[in-house]
Amino acid sequence: MTQRSFTLAQEARVKTVEMTSAANASHVGSGLSMMDILACLYTEVISIDPANPKSQNRDRVIVSKGHAAAAVYAILGTLDFFDASWLSEYCSDGSMLGGHVTSHGVPGVEFSTGSLGHGLPLGVGAALGIKRRLRSERVFVLCSDGELDEGTTWESALLAAHHSLSNLTLIVDRNRIQSLGSTETTLRLDPLDKKFESFGWEVSSVNGHDHSELIKVLLQPQTSPRVVIANTVKGYGISFMENSVYWHYHSASPEERDAAIHEIRSAKYA
Template sequence: MDILELKKMANDIRQRDLRAVFEAGAGHIGGEMSVTDLLTALYFRILNVDPKNPTDPKRDRFILSKGHAALALYVTLSKRGFIDPEEISTFLKPHSRLNGHPNRNKVPGVETNTGPLGHGLPIAVGMAKAAKLSGDTWRTVVITGDGEMQEGSNWEAIMAAAQFGLDNLTLIIDHNRLQQGARLADTNNIAPLPPKLEAFGWAVEEINGNDMEEICAALDASKVVPGKPRCIVAHTNKGNGISFMSDNVAWHHKVPDADQYKQAMAELEEAVS
């Protein structure tokens, strides 16, 4: 897809995500809106994956470590052909495969279960190291939240990745400055993130994580630095694309009422008209 097509797809994903949250009466819509552009670029431009063969040994691996944003991943997977788009309507319903956090044993295209924060990056380091040991060229990409980077397990993984020279690993930090109930700056402020990752031996780039051109440029394979894992600090807005949700901590897992849903959907529809 070209940039305009990617922007349109991201908007489609946001609309479907919004409707699913409204219908289910639950979800983590703020963080889903902030990460949607990143997911869209990965699945429709960057990752070497095949929905017809989701366990291909040569596929790229992607882990959504901020697993509470699972719905955005499910919608993206449905648009990419991994699951039936109609299945999105079952989100959080009894016996649905589409739980509040991704489950590898149930959903094609999900590489590992996530939910407890701080697990995705350590697992990704193991995947990237396995590729190196096997002489394979597939890449591993993981998205964490910025609040999630307060977890000590991430920093142990960061040290290990640098020690092993995992230049086939990319960490994307969804830096929307908000976590559940508070701003990052008011809890355990780990910003600025770039100098910390650089001090551990990573190659680091900062981008606007809601700008499709910047995302695609940063994720291009040409940006790999030999011998160094990469970190992309993606500055995003929680609730991006919806005026009253944007940069608003209340929308971590709030559900829109009927009037709010109507306004939000109108704004998303207007954005592509």
């Protein structure tokens, strides 16, 4: 863990709870589960300049689980990709920041997503283009585990391995909960590592809330596309939100919001 990644994750968690609560918006649990991944990427792994987010030499981060928009915006707003005051207008009339990640009018976002299963093909195309131009930028795609149900994941996973896209990393937010319940009772994914291995990918499984583990694996050189299966807890960091499909949809009441923020702020960097 680093102080920077810890502080960013903590601050963005608070904002995510505030934003979804104020907007009465869904998907707070989805955002909290992937917050540590985003915080590690943006502080210790990728190269990107918030003041020049379309620079050719930036690393690309494509968030395929577009419903976790509040978390993405909380990270980008905290890092000054745009004015943090935008966050308080999340999902309100006329706001740039809606309930699914958009690159339209929002600096720092590569693609507008929301319909699941779009991120990996986009990332494969970007990685292939970067390789064909003999450039060295890396492409990170962050997807949910539920969206691995989509066939596009596996179509493009085949192509990524076929073309040895060593500049492509897929991070799976493996919180094991999807829309109506457990991923394993909905449409079994395990053994997920074996599936990707058989597709020709390098596979790493890590604790998706352990910053040291995340940073280490995300900085390792690759010789083929890599999937990082980040084992996470939906709603992580707020005891009453953890591991519950309820918080895929529900937004915090003012009392729940305050309790959640108190719990987030109580966590100490160690």
